[in-house]
Amino acid sequence: MTLEEVEEEIPLSFALAPREDHLPLTPEQERVYDKVVKSLGTFVPFLLHGVTGSGKTELYFQWGKLCLEQGKGLLVLIPEISLTPQYIRRFTARFGQEVAVLHSGLTARERLQEWLRIREGRARVVLGTRSALFAPMDGLGLIVVDEEHDTSFKQEESPRYNARDLAVVRAQMEGCPVVLASATPSLESYYNALQGRYTLLELRERIGGTLPSVEIVDMTQEKGLFSRTFFESLKRALEAGGQALVLLNRRGYAPFLMCSACGEAVRCPNCDITLTFHRDPPVLKCHYCGHHQSPLDRCPWCQGEMRVLGVGIQRVEEELKSLFPDLKVARMDRDALSGRKAHWEVLQALEEREVDLLLGTQMVAKGHHYPAISFVGVVLADVGLHLPDFRAAERTFQLLTQVVGRAGRGGQGQAVIQTYMPSHPAVVYAARQDFLGFVEEELERRKALGYPPFSHMARVLFTGTRKEKVEEAAWKIAEDLRQGAKGVEILGPASAPLARLKNRFRWHLILRGQSRKRLLALLATLPQRVGSVKVQIDMDPYGVL
Template sequence: MKLINVYIEHLTLQLNQLFTYACDEPVQKGCRVKVDFAHRECIGFVQETDVKSDLKNIKPVLEVIDKEPLLNEELLDLAQYISKRYVCSVISAYKTMLPPALRPSSTYKKIIYEDHVYLSSSTLPLTSKQANVYEEIKDKLPMKASEFRKLTKSLAKPLIEKGYVKLRKLPKSNDVLPSYIEDSIHELTLEQKNAIEEIENSNDSCFLLHGVTGSGKTEVFLHLAQTVLKQNKQVLFLVPEIGLTPMMIERVMARFQRKVAIYHSQLNDQEKYEQYCLVKDKKVDIVIGTRSAAFMPFDDLGLILMDEEHDTSYKQDSMPRYHTRDIALWRAKYHGCKVVLSSATPSLESYSRAYKNVYHLVSLTKRIYDQMPEIHLVDMKEERNQFGLSQRLIDAIQKTLDKNDQVILLLNRRGYLPVVRCSNCNEVMMCPDCGIALTYHKSNDSLMCHCCGNVYRFDHTCPKCHSHHFFQVGMGTERLEENIQMLFPNANIVRMDADSTKRKNAHAKLLKEFEQSGDILLGTQMVAKGLDFERVTLVGILQADNALIHSDYRSCEIAYQMLEQASGRSGRGVKKGDVYIQTYDPGHYVMQSVLKHDYLGFFRKEMSYRHLGVYPPYVFLCCIIYSHESLEKAMDVALLGKQFLSQFKVLGPLEINMRQRQKRVRLIVKSKDETQLNQTIWKLVEYHRSLKTNVKQDINMYPLILEE
């Protein structure tokens, strides 16, 4: 009987260690086993085999689940890198890498199998009718058993029993791809040709493709991918959100006319497993997906293309809190391939690295049709408005619709009313778990917390004074849709937000509807990037100042990126585009930078503020949150943590919003030495464990958004 070391399925850092078990059958590193842990059946992930140990009373493995490793050596090493860099458990990295059906978890979903019929051989006699059917069907095999039975009807059973065909169970497959579409050939501009040549001929490994909106960055991607595919290597296309996946899939499939794998959160467990296997079994050489696609089991990766690299969606907000860009760079180094990061509004970290020649900067300064949209800053302090829309914007929408052109309206707030306040006693309806204002959703007459996702029935009665009257202040996308329909009753309006895209394939269906018959597309930030519709000649941005009012150090950067990206949806074809931005502070440097399409001006201004405030990219950050039902206990442990981190600049402790009825206290740690910060935070984990406290410690290395 051999000894093995395994990681247990629980994610807590307290169990981020190896446990030894005895195994009486062969098992390899990277396989799952069932074990007894603390008198409960758990799933373990084998990390080491043929282990020597002096321990006594070693428990036996209850069951070996996998005969072959689920992860190759590269991904096993990557999990260790993620754990070390982001101060998280190794098992959390393994769970993130694998599709749900293969995760080391006792609650993992079973793989669904279905019967397939294969040709076999037999000498048993057939009736003339059976023989005729067999001759008709044999050249069409293999096929699904359900299809076989439809074709052979009552003769299916005797053909199987007599051995002329045999059944084999295979994982159920689903068609998750659109049908092939015709490619539209675009003649490359001189800038595009130069960009492709510069990237292909350079010995550098990481490139930042900074191109204004509509400059043809995707076309550059496709040409780079074509070169790599001719070398029989694999290509990974990364997009930040599901909403951008359908358009990228269509472009890639149209260009290369071949099967691709796609991977994102709206696939069900079986579909994720199928897509994972397509890559593992080397049946596809192109993968398109969101951040989790970065962990696909590539064999010979030749190029990684990361679109909209600035997007905060690339940072995972639960353990392991990795950034997809780091994963891409690590895997590119392992495979010896190139990474191309692309954006019209690069993150300050990426552009500063390009500025210092850590990344190779490649620029596209002109649009394909060589005309940027004209920006109009609408000062809402002076503008007459109706239903939250300025008269200038209403007039512009009417003119656009009269020309049979299309409109995109951005309001980065979903729901109907963002705050529900009693008009009698001013009581605000709050989430009992998070302590923040609930949003009213008219479609299902409910109150929703946009933080934890909890939904509450709304009886239109104030819980404090029992009044039935509430202020109608503020607006979300639901109410905007209602208002727009009243203003433009003949317009076909398509709403795209987290509520309207819950159903499977909703993103693709809504975008297709807008392309074919829509007049106005309105929604949250998911309509602000990546969309390319030639008939869109007007973009309206409502409540543009909302992004600037957050206390987060990155709020101005996020606001600029969203406004510039949204503006870029207008005038992408031969027609001139206009953008109306409704703001109460048109003189703000973010608004002025968008007005002039001046990324470099914004970069210099924002970098000067970051330098003064000592924030990234000048320092490295770590956000630590302590949570407990008692604010006093959470604060006491946070103060101990701050004392332990006395060698660094530490902001806090500061009380922030609750989660799951737990009081929370935040520390922000700043350091110019990344290695020292990382090592010390790992020591803090051990120190916290030694306190033997029930106050939870939650670590977020290199946060993009500071929780409030």
């Protein structure tokens, strides 16, 4: 295909929604709107903390309208491809074919097509995931990072970067304001606002509805997958004609298959992890390397009976359909969504009331706006709380707050959070929708332990096919670093929590320090390899598994 043929094709954002007028702003929105408008043409980093349903997206539209009137462009970053269908529809309803879309799900032809429209100035509103940050836009008027707290903005493969942080850098280069927005800002961003590095903007009132009432259920006092509170609340919402959203952030039918006699679990031959059992079709899968095999009826070590243990989203779907035979359920996770239009189809069915209940992993918690959802249920809030990660509580709080916030946007909503840790701060503050309370307590904990945002942090990961060589390299580098580590604390080395992935053994070091400059200078001395062992550096890591 020639360049001319690509240029003549219909733009990717072809599913143009009927044009919509801008909505009147509330007094609270107007105050936020005016502060950003006054900064247009200069670099000012803003942190917009707005409760779920407070009208943040409407502000993006109105700022974008003003940017276009001034001959400038608007760049909006969103965390997940799953959010793009609704965002595309809403943005094209306001800006028509001025909208271009960039994300990793595009074909090479579509990516080139959109890239050309942006470069030539035919699309001045760019919407996309983290890679859209590099869109060839001239004359940027404003950058918005929606759901700025989301870990999807961090690219874990080389080159590693956080699109949220680079958005601030690009805004500074372009001489324009940048708005980082979320109902649950990251602690780093909120701390920057408290320190005066960012200008804090707040939206505390929900528009067109009220924040849902939330009930915590202690599952140590319950039997079965769903508590009576969960079941009765869901039933009432459905009987009243509402829709429901149910979250379990765990793929598959069960997290592992275990022998009832000797206790051995079926593990991946390539990774140090158990295989996840999927029911339809029956298969054991590794979600890291892709290995899959048929389930076992008998233990290969002692011939005992194999049993599935734990709960995954497929089992939740099975239970819901058993309890509510006539319920129209749609599932949204990586395994259920096949095909490039799958996200569109599921969300469109939800909007058109062809679906009664949307069941999903964390992707259902982010940014979706469906006013008919009156009930949100969290099957197990504890899934991420026990990970060996200092951000585990923050991520759990954010996920719970975000998913609870999907309820009650068109009226009164209710949410039920099932947990085995009902007194955990992440659960308690999420149920209260109390961001400030959580932040105050979590910042105190981080400060006491010396974790970001009170220090700078880096991870050095060592990987190789020979376990002893990896360990040897990790200890050698650790000793070398300690000789010049003035003002930098070095933790480790130690075997990584995921000690082997894709047949490569893994060890790591954690470096912490008050001076970012000093930490970077120390990291710059590291080699890329020690013999056959690969050395990888991750500054400001979002994961330490």
